[in-house]
Amino acid sequence: MKTIDLAYRTLYAELVQRSLDASFEADFSTAGNFVRVPVKGRDYWYFEETRPQKSRRYVGPAEDPEIAKRVAAFKEIKDDLRARRKLVSTLVRDAGLATPDAFSGDVVEALEKAGLFRLRAVLVGTVAFQTYAGHLGVKLPGASLQTGDADFAQFHSVSAEVDDSMPPLIEVLKAVDPTFREIPHRTDAGRTTQFENASRYRIEFLTPNRGSDEHADHASPMPSLGGASAQPLRFLDFLIRDPVRAVLLHRSG
Template sequence: MIQRLPFSASNSYAELIERLRLARFGEFPAGSSFVSKTVKGRLYWYVQLPTGGDYSRKQIYIGPDSDDLRERMESHGEYRADVEDRRRLVAAIIASGVPKPDRITGEIVALLAQAGAFRLRALIVGTIAYQTYAAHLAARLAISSMATQDLDIAQDFGVSSKIDDELERPVLEILRDLDPRFAPISYVFDAAKATSYSLGERYRVDVLTTNRGAPRDAPSFLNALGSDAVPLTFMDFLLRDPIETALLHGAGVLVNVPSPARYAVHKLIVSRDRKVNPEKGLKDRLQAAQLIEILAEDDPFALRDAYAEARERGEAWRELLDQAVSLLPHTARAALEG
């Protein structure tokens, strides 16, 4: 049975998200303006910074054209410095039973956000993304499926290549602001490159991206993030049509994560692709089953659309899905196939 959060928590979360969106646009200095560029027939928006002074970069990428983005640009002048109010909202949401990230995760994500990672359309994927769905979906999620000591950051390779902007500094330098002991981990197929960064045995950050063509061993360099990344099969499905959620750290951090429906279906696929690690596969299916139960009630069409799209990707995808679905509770199977 789904355990729902109180309405007060849902209202606090909706207010927090709106304030975080306004805060992102309120960070630009006085005299900034918005300009657009058309790339391959699609419109993208940038902030034109005032010239002179401390501003070495003239333009900052803020996203592809959309009605929502235009509304935020129009309300740019309404921003208020409300950090303490946002802290109170975060505290109220956590008090309702929503999980908060551990300190290291929260501080890393806050540093990445400050450097522009999520403005540049990077996503959090994996268990940390799953944690944010509790407040987003107004439902309690099992704590047993949230344990982690790592953070997965992903960006579509095509997006990274097309954005005419980049992080203020490479990922490793940002991590070392938190702890100078963060060190690159040599990529298994190319010791000269690193797609992961670790703090000894305490914590690990992995950078992931979409696979281009046939499975490949060589890492892909993400220009926008200044890091090599592991190209993974199925990642393009996961990263399409992301949503914004709030990481409940400090005054809240606005992040991008996969849509819950795509996350659930992707977890089903990789739960069977990871045959060498049954424990990880079980955790993946537990996360998927909980999201399926909630989405079957809240957004069944998005769930079934994501499931149908994955099945249309080919026989290999269908085989993995069939294996995973056969292990789900009857109610979850019915929600996907009904």
């Protein structure tokens, strides 16, 4: 495998950091405050607002150094959208890194803005593979492969305990493409783990199955996923236990 030039790897690392900064700028109004809340012996950051009414949103574990740093520097965060677009263009054009198809990029961007990754869900599968080259610093064969789907995963314990939720997920997806519809689960018809549009582009939500094999045939309700459930999969916990922050080279990252 061919190593990516150090200059481009440095640009990619800068883009990851700037994208994280910008996500905080978009998610959290400077009119609110971060508060540290103890839950079952661990401390977590929440964002609290009092207008138009008092509300509190989950941010992440207090021991996460990246989150702690962003909280400390919150007032200094600036949205440098134009500069990030230039970084993305350079990494795609000059470094030859893979970019997702436009529709996949729009889907992931909409879900990110709706809070999916803030609530500790993880992008997995083919679309996630397109971020590996920048993170690892090597050009990977097949990184531009497109399969017409996007997969996301989240631990059920996280979904149940963050005490926060995305907006209704079907509404988020319909804002990208109004033809998106819920696909009833094969054994739990009242629940949905997959969504599909008129072009057969499919989005699926997964969760690790660390219990009985009987769970494999049932959809797991996920309180933080805006009304969506998730399909339990054995050994998925090994894949998503230690996620890394990365960016898709789409729009401004």
